[in-house]
Amino acid sequence: xxxxLVIVESPTKVRTIKKYLGNDYNVAxxxxxxxxxxxxxxxxxxxxxxxxxxxTIPGKSKVLSQLKSAAGDTTDIYLAPDxxxxxxxxxxxxxxxxxxxxxxxxxxxxxELTKKAILxxxxxxxxxxxxxxEAQQARRILDRLVGYQISPLLWRKVKGxxxxxxxxxxxxxxxxxxxxxxxxxxxxxxxxxxxxxxGSQPPAFDAKxxxxxxxxxxxxxxxxxxxxxxxxxxxxxxLDKIVKRTTRRNxxxxxxxxxxxxxxxxxLRFSAKKAMMIAQQLYEGIDLGPGEPxxxxxxxxxxxxxxxxxxxxxxxxxxxxxxxxxxxNGKPRFFKNKNKAQDAHEAIxxxxxxxxxxxxxxxLSKDQMALYTMIWQRFMASQMAQALIxxxxxSIVAGDYTFTASGSSVKFAGFLAVYQSADDDAERSKGSQxxxxxxxxxxxxPLGIVPKQHFTQPPPRFSEASLVxxxxxxxxxxxxxxxxxxxxxxxxGYVELLKGYFRPTELGFIVNDLLIASFPEILDVEFTARMExxxxxxxxxxxxxxxxxxxxxxxxxxxxxxxxxxxxSVKGVGMPTGLxxxxxxxxxxxxxxxxNGHFLACSGYPECTxxxxxxxxxxxxxxxxxxxxxxxxxxxxxxxxxPMVIKRGRYGDFLACSGYPECxxxxxxxxxxxxxxxxxxxxxxGCDGEIVEKSSKRGKIFYGxxxxxxxxxASWDKPVAxxxxxxxxxxxxxxxxxxDGTMIVxxxxxxxxxxxxxxxxxx
Numbered sequence: 001x002x003x004x005l006v007i008v009e010s011p012t013k014v015r016t017i018k019k020y021l022g023n024d025y026n027v028a029x030x031x032x033x034x035x036x037x038x039x040x041x042x043x044x045x046x047x048x049x050x051x052x053x054x055x056t057i058p059g060k061s062k063v064l065s066q067l068k069s070a071a072g073d074t075t076d077i078y079l080a081p082d083x084x085x086x087x088x089x090x091x092x093x094x095x096x097x098x099x100x101x102x103x104x105x106x107x108x109x110x111x112e113l114t115k116k117a118i119l120x121x122x123x124x125x126x127x128x129x130x131x132x133x134e135a136q137q138a139r140r141i142l143d144r145l146v147g148y149q150i151s152p153l154l155w156r157k158v159k160g161x162x163x164x165x166x167x168x169x170x171x172x173x174x175x176x177x178x179x180x181x182x183x184x185x186x187x188x189x190x191x192x193x194x195x196x197x198x199g200s201q202p203p204a205f206d207a208k209x210x211x212x213x214x215x216x217x218x219x220x221x222x223x224x225x226x227x228x229x230x231x232x233x234x235x236x237x238x239l240d241k242i243v244k245r246t247t248r249r250n251x252x253x254x255x256x257x258x259x260x261x262x263x264x265x266x267x268l269r270f271s272a273k274k275a276m277m278i279a280q281q282l283y284e285g286i287d288l289g290p291g292e293p294x295x296x297x298x299x300x301x302x303x304x305x306x307x308x309x310x311x312x313x314x315x316x317x318x319x320x321x322x323x324x325x326x327x328x329n330g331k332p333r334f335f336k337n338k339n340k341a342q343d344a345h346e347a348i349x350x351x352x353x354x355x356x357x358x359x360x361x362x363x364l365s366k367d368q369m370a371l372y373t374m375i376w377q378r379f380m381a382s383q384m385a386q387a388l389i390x391x392x393x394x395s396i397v398a399g400d401y402t403f404t405a406s407g408s409s410v411k412f413a414g415f416l417a418v419y420q421s422a423d424d425d426a427e428r429s430k431g432s433q434x435x436x437x438x439x440x441x442x443x444x445x446p447l448g449i450v451p452k453q454h455f456t457q458p459p460p461r462f463s464e465a466s467l468v469x470x471x472x473x474x475x476x477x478x479x480x481x482x483x484x485x486x487x488x489x490x491x492x493g494y495v496e497l498l499k500g501y502f503r504p505t506e507l508g509f510i511v512n513d514l515l516i517a518s519f520p521e522i523l524d525v526e527f528t529a530r531m532e533x534x535x536x537x538x539x540x541x542x543x544x545x546x547x548x549x550x551x552x553x554x555x556x557x558x559x560x561x562x563x564x565x566x567x568x569s570v571k572g573v574g575m576p577t578g579l580x581x582x583x584x585x586x587x588x589x590x591x592x593x594x595x596n597g598h599f600l601a602c603s604g605y606p607e608c609t610x611x612x613x614x615x616x617x618x619x620x621x622x623x624x625x626x627x628x629x630x631x632x633x634x635x636x637x638x639x640x641x642x643p644m645v646i647k648r649g650r651y652g653d654f655l656a657c658s659g660y661p662e663c664x665x666x667x668x669x670x671x672x673x674x675x676x677x678x679x680x681x682x683x684x685x686g687c688d689g690e691i692v693e694k695s696s697k698r699g700k701i702f703y704g705x706x707x708x709x710x711x712x713x714a715s716w717d718k719p720v721a722x723x724x725x726x727x728x729x730x731x732x733x734x735x736x737x738x739x740d741g742t743m744i745v746x747x748x749x750x751x752x753x754x755x756x757x758x759x760x761x762x763x
Contacts, residue, residue, distance in 0.1 A: 002026070002072030006108070006122075007094055009081035013113060016285035016293040017080075020115040021122070028070040030081065034060050035093040037140065039749055042148045050141050050549045054093070059752030064097060076104050078125060083109040083345060084301050084480065085136035085539070092133045112351045113285050113295025135539035138548055142166055142531065145553065146522060149560055153518075154511060157569045159593050162511060163492060167477045169515055170528045171485050172494045174470060175462060176504045176512045183620035185458035191219040192454060193228060195403055196447040197237060197396065201436040204447060207396050207403035214402070225451040228401070235399035237444040242394055249387040251415035253305040253335035254347035254379045257479030258472040260300070263378075265465035266422035268370050272464055272483040276300065278371045279348070288363050295351055296360070297375055301480040302345035305335040307382075311349055315383040318353045327414060329383050349379040381419035388412040392435050396444060407435035422465075461501035475529030506598050506616070510570060510591065518563035521555065574601060577622050583610035589624075595712075600624055639665040654708060666707060678703065680721045683731040684713040691719050720744055726753035 003026050006017060011029040018027045035054040037043035045051040056064065071077060079094055081087035088107075095105045106125035110118060143166050150164035193209040209228070211217055219225050255263070257276075264275035279300035285293035312332030319328045335347075350372075357373040364372060388411040396403040409432075410416065416424075438444075462470060468482050477485055489495050494508035504512070512523075521527045531552070537543045568575060574590030577600065581587045587604035591614075600622075602608040612624040631646040635655060642659040644667065655667040676693040682705040683691075689707035703718055705711040717733035724732055724746040734757060736742045746753040 002074040004076040004078060005071050005074050006078045006080055007067065009087060009090055010284055012284040016113050016295060017118060019291070019293060020118045026070050028067055030067065030090055030094055031063050033057060033090055033093070034064060034097065037144055042144065044141055044144055046553070049546055052137060052141060058750055067094070067098060071098050075102060076106065078106045078108045078122065079128070080108040080110055082301070083111055083299055085132055085139070088129055088132040089136040091128055095128065111345055112298045113283065114351045117351070131541045132539050134545045135535050138538055138545040139535055141549060142552060145556065150515070150519065153563055153567055157514065157567050157571060158511060159571070164515060165488070166522065167481065167528065168485055168488050169523055170476055170525060171467070171471065172489050172504070172508055172512050173516065173523050174525070175467070175495050175502045176509055178459060178462060179504050180620065182458040182461065183618065187455040189221055190454050190456070191222065191225040192452050193219065193225060193449060194452070195237065195449045197444045198447055199239070199436050199438045199442060199444050201438060203434060203436055205405050205433055205435055207394065207405035209401060210404045211402040213400050222453065229449060229451060232398055232401065232449060237396055237398045237446055239438055239440055239442045239444055240395045240397040242392065242438070242440055244390070244392050246411060247389045247391055249389060251381045251384060251419070252378065252421060254307060254349050254382050255375060256303055256305060256347055257301050258468055258482065260348055260375070261468050261479070261482060262465040263374060263422055264371060265463065267374065272468060272486050275371065276483045278367050281368060282372055286363055286368070296355055296372060297351060298349050299345050300348055302347060303479060304337055304345055305347045306337060307334065307346050307349060312383055315353045315380055319380065319384055323417065327385050327417065329385055333383055348375055350376050353380060377419040381415040384415035384418060387414035387416045394435060405435060407433050409434070461503060463500050463502070467502060474525050475532050476525065478532065510575065510598065513575070514567060518567045519559050574603065579622060581608055581610050582624065584608040637663060637665050639663055678718065680719050680731070682707070682711060682713055683719065684711050687711045687713065715747070717747070724748065724751060724753055727751040
C-alpha cells in the first residue's frame with residue numbers, strides 16, 4: 001500500500017511540507033489548475049443549466065501522469081491547494097482525475113506553512129466544500145459568458161484582438177468616467193490670507209484667516225483679498241482663545257490583501273502584481289538555513305482582519321520585551337470585519353513575530369525584506385497601545401476677522417513607535433508647526449500678511465493604489481483579482497499608466513462607449529458589485545449558483561442579440577465627432593478604425609476621401625492632426641530604383657518607396673536606434689524579412705518584421721529561431737516567469753510546449 005499523498009498547488013511548497021510531514025507522506029503539486037474551459041470555444045452548455053465542459057489544460061498531461069503515479073494504490077489523498085475558491089476548484093478537479101473505488105479524499109487548508117500549522121491542518125482535514133467550488137465555477141461561467149460573447153462583437157465592430165470582461169470593463173469605465181470628469185472640470189478662483197505672527201515667546205507661527213464676524217469667510221478674487229488687507233492694516237492681533245486637547249489614536253488592523261497592495265504601492269513603490277508575487281514567496285517559504293524552508297506570513301489572499309488569539313498573545317509578549325509594558329495594549333486587540341462572508345482566513349501577519357526583520361535580513365532579498373518588514377510592523381502595531389497626540393489650536397482676533405493656527409505633537413508614541421501608514425507619512429511631510437506657549441488675550445505682532453491665489457482642482461486620476469481602493473470600496477472584483485485586473489487593462493491597450501496615474505487611451509474610450517451603449521448593466525458598478533455579493537452568497541449556501549446564472553443570462557442574452565445588429569461599427573459607420581469635414585465642407589467627420597488604429601474620416605466617402613489622425617485636448621475636444629509630409633532620403637528602392645522616403649506608421653517611422661502605389665516596397669528604419677536586429681528570420685510564410693526589436697508608442701518593447709508594413713508580424717515575446725519539437729510551429733518565443741525562470745515556449749496556445757532556455761535554442 002502506497003503512503004498517503006498530499007497534493008498542493010505550487011511546487012515551491014512541496015519541500016516545505018515534506019520537511020514537516022517527514023517520510024509518512026508523499027507530497028506532489030498540481031502546478032496550478034489542471035482543468036479549465038476550452039480556449040477555442042465557449043465551453044458552456046447553456047441549454048443544460050450552464051454545464052461547463054472542462055478540458056485538461058494543454059501541457060498538463062505530464063503533471064497528471066505524475067499525480068497518478070504518486071497516488072499509486074493509496075487509500076487517502078489530502079488535497080491541499082491554496083485555501084480559497086480557486087484552490088477549492090483545483091482540489092475538486094484533482095479529485096475527479098484521481099477518484100478510485102475505496103479511495104478517500106480529504107480537504108486540507110494550510111493558512112500558514114509552519115510545522116505547527118501544517119500538522120494541525122492535517123489533523124483537521126475536512127470534506128471538499130461544494131459551495132465554495134460552485135461559487136468559483138459560477139464566477140468562471142459568468143466571466144466566460146461575458147468575455148466569449150462580447151469580445152467577438154468588438155472584433156467585428158472595432159478591431160481584432162480586443163476583449164471585454166465582466167470586471168475589467170467596469171474598471172476601464174471607472175477610469176474613463178474619471179477622465180471625463182477631469183475634462184469637464186472648470187476651475188474656480190479663490191484666495192487665502194496667512195498672517196505670520198510673533199508673541200512674547202518664540203517661535204513665530206502662521207495663522208490662516210478663517211472667519212469674519214463669526215462666519216466662515218470666502219475670498220473669491222484679488223479685489224476681495226485686497227479689501228481685507230486694507231481692513232487689517234491697523235488692526236491689533238489678539239490671542240483670543242487657546243484650546244488644548246489630547247486625542248487618542250488607535251492602530252490600523254493587520255493587512256488584508258487590498259490594503260497590503262495599496263500600502264506597498266504607496267510606501268514601497270511596488271506594483272500590485274509585484275506586491276502579490278513577493279507575498280506569495282513569503283507565504284510559501286524562505287530558506288533560513290540549509291534545508292530549513294519556513295513560511296514567514298499567513299495566506300496573502302484574504303478579506304478578513306481576524307487574527308488568532310495565540311498570534312496576538314505572542315505579539316504582546318514581544319512588545320513588552322522590546323518596548324516595555326506601557327507600549328502593550330495589555331490584551332489582544334481584535335478588529336471587526338466588514339464582510340463576514342469573506343472571513344475564511346486570518347489577516348496577513350507574520351507566522352511568528354519572533355521572526356523579526358533584523359533576524360531575517362541575511363535570508364531575504366531587498367524586496368522581500370521591504371514587504372515583510374511592512375507586514376511585521378503593521379501586525380505588531382495592531383497590538384500596541386494607543387498613541388496620545390497633543391493638539392493645540394489658537395484663535396486670533398484682528399478687528400472683524402478671526403485667524404486660526406493649529407499644531408500638534410506626540411505625547412506618547414504608542415504604536416507609532418513601530419509603524420506609520422502612508423497616510424501618516426503624507427501628513428507628516430506637510431509639516432505640523434510648533435506653537436509657542438502664550439497667554440490668552442496677549443497681543444501678537446504681525447510679521448507679514450500674505451494673500452495667495454488658488455484655483456479649485458479637478459478630481460485626480462487614479463493611481464494603482466487609489467484604483468485598488470476604488471474597486472474595493474465599490475465591491476468590484478475581489479482582492480485576489482486586483483493585480484490581474486490592473487495588468488489586463490494596460491496590456492489590452494485600454495489605459496496607460498503615465499507618471500504613476502491611469503489615463504484612458506483613445507481605444508479605451510471607444511470600446512467603453514460602445515459597451516455602455518449596448519450593455520449598460522454589465523458596465524454598471526452597482527450591478528457588478530451585487531454580482532460579487534451573489535457569488536459570496538453561493539459560497540455561504542444561501543443561494544444556488546444556477547439561480548444566479550439564470551438571473552444574469554436572461555437579460556444579458558437579450559442585450560447580446562440586440563448588440564449584434566445594433567452596436568455601432570467603428571470599422572464601418574464610425575463614431576460621431578461633431579466636426580465637419582474640412583475638405584468637402586459639408587459631411588460630418590467620424591472616428592473610424594483601420595489596420596493602423598483609429599483615425600478621422602469623412603462620412604461622405606468615397607465621394608470625399610479626407611482622412612486624418614487626430615488628438616484630444618485637455619477638455620476632450622477632438623482636432624485633426626496635420627499629416628506629416630514624407631521626408632526625402634538618399635536611399636533608393638531595392639525593387640524599382642526610385643528614391644525612398646520616410647513615412648509614419650503604427651509602430652513609428654519606416655522607409656517607403658516614393659513610387660507608391662505602383663511600387664509598394666517598404667523597409668524598416670534600423671538607423672538611430674529605432675529598431676534592433678535580433679538575427680531571427682521572420683516566421684511569416686513567404687516573408688524574407690528579419691525580426692527586429694522595436695518600441696511601441698507607450699514605450700513597451702515588442703518584436704516585429706523589418707518589412708513592416710508589408711509584413712505585419714509582431715510579438716510581445718522575443719521570437720527564437722527554432723521550430724517547436726512538439727507541434728512543429730515555425731518558431732518559439734522566450735518568456736521569463738518567477739516560477740520557471742527564462743524558458744523557450746511554443747506560442748501555439750493549443751501546444752504549451754516549453755523548455756529551459758539554452759536547450760538547443762542557439763544560446
